[in-house]
Amino acid sequence: APAIAIRRLCKSYGQTEVLHGIDLEIARGATTCLIGPSGSGKSTLLRCIAFLEEATSGTILVNGQPLGFEEQADGRRRRLPQARIREVRSGIGMVFQQFNLWPHMTALGNVTEALVTVQGLSRREAGERGMAQLRRVGLEARARHYPSELSGGQQQRVAIARALALEPKILLFDEPTASLDPELTGEVLNVMRDLGDEGMTMVVVTHEIGFAATVGQRIVFLDHGRVLLNGPPAELFAPP
Ligand code: ADP
Numbered sequence: 001a002p003a004i005a006i007r008r009l010c011k012s013y014g015q016t017e018v019l020h021g022i023d024l025e026i027a028r029g030a031t032t033c034l035i036g037p038s039g040s041g042k043s044t045l046l047r048c049i050a051f052l053e054e055a056t057s058g059t060i061l062v063n064g065q066p067l068g069f070e071e072q073a074d075g076r077r078r079r080l081p082q083a084r085i086r087e088v089r090s091g092i093g094m095v096f097q098q099f100n101l102w103p104h105m106t107a108l109g110n111v112t113e114a115l116v117t118v119q120g121l122s123r124r125e126a127g128e129r130g131m132a133q134l135r136r137v138g139l140e141a142r143a144r145h146y147p148s149e150l151s152g153g154q155q156q157r158v159a160i161a162r163a164l165a166l167e168p169k170i171l172l173f174d175e176p177t178a179s180l181d182p183e184l185t186g187e188v189l190n191v192m193r194d195l196g197d198e199g200m201t202m203v204v205v206t207h208e209i210g211f212a213a214t215v216g217q218r219i220v221f222l223d224h225g226r227v228l229l230n231g232p233p234a235e236l237f238a239p240p
């Protein structure tokens with residue numbers, strides 16, 4: 001089964017429909033890059049997968065489990081109980097364009113906060129897990145630094161470590177390098193490439209075509225709220 005199965009997904013804001021019946025399967029253990037013009041609905045689709053937005057109709061299955069809504073025999077959607085929604089969502093991590101770190105917490109504090117407050121780990125366990133994730137993104141030596149003392153690339157790597165610490169099965173990235181200076185983009189893309197090599201399932205909204213072509217195993221091109229192309233990069237980026 002795919003990691004994510006999206007069926008006839010529609011999303012409207014008020015009277016305006018911005019996703020028009022998306023059908024899409026996201027392969028397990030692969031990196032899928034979501035590309036397309038500004039305003040085509042990439043971010044909205046990603047936010048629906050993260051359940052930060054509720055789709056207007058259609059369904060999303062995560063590892064075979066319905067996310068948020070379940071389709072019934074009569075075709076109508078039923079909202080799932082909050083506990084089940086939370087359980088399915090907990091398998092999904094997200095990294096944003098703006099790193100969204102807490103400025104008053106150190107790098108390690110940012111990574112461990114949810115481990116203590118949400119998962120109920122002891123400070124010690126959380127610290128160990130947090131340090132392991134900072135090591136994974138090459139920032140062990142920066143654990144005691146505050147975000148303002150870190151470069152943008154380092155801040156984004158802390159945000160990735162924070163997402164990883166919650167042990168997601170799927171990681172979503174919404175233009176993770178778009179607010180970085182070009183010289184800092186590479187260090188973030190390298191961390192993402194390593195995660196891909198480790199077999200993490202990732203969906204990446206990006207304008208970095210070089211990254212999509214070399215790291216993406218699947219390219220999905222969205223235009224005006226529809227999937228226009230969906231295939232391996234060699235097929236999509238091949239010269240005519
Ligand atoms: P992309 O990520 O491809 O740039 P978005 O998903 O951000 O596209 O936006 C798709 C469309 O939905 C755009 O026309 C945008 O203006 C609109 N949109 C996005 N978020 C909202 C919102 N919260 N309220 C109203 N319209 C929105």
Ligand code: ADP
Binds near residue numbers: 039043175
């Ligand atoms: P992105 O392309 O990454 O979604 P935007 O700058 O388009 O970034 O959107 C930033 C925020 O504003 C998002 O939360 C998005 O949902 C919201 N947004 C985008 N377009 C609109 C809109 N037309 N009306 C209201 N909110 C919007």
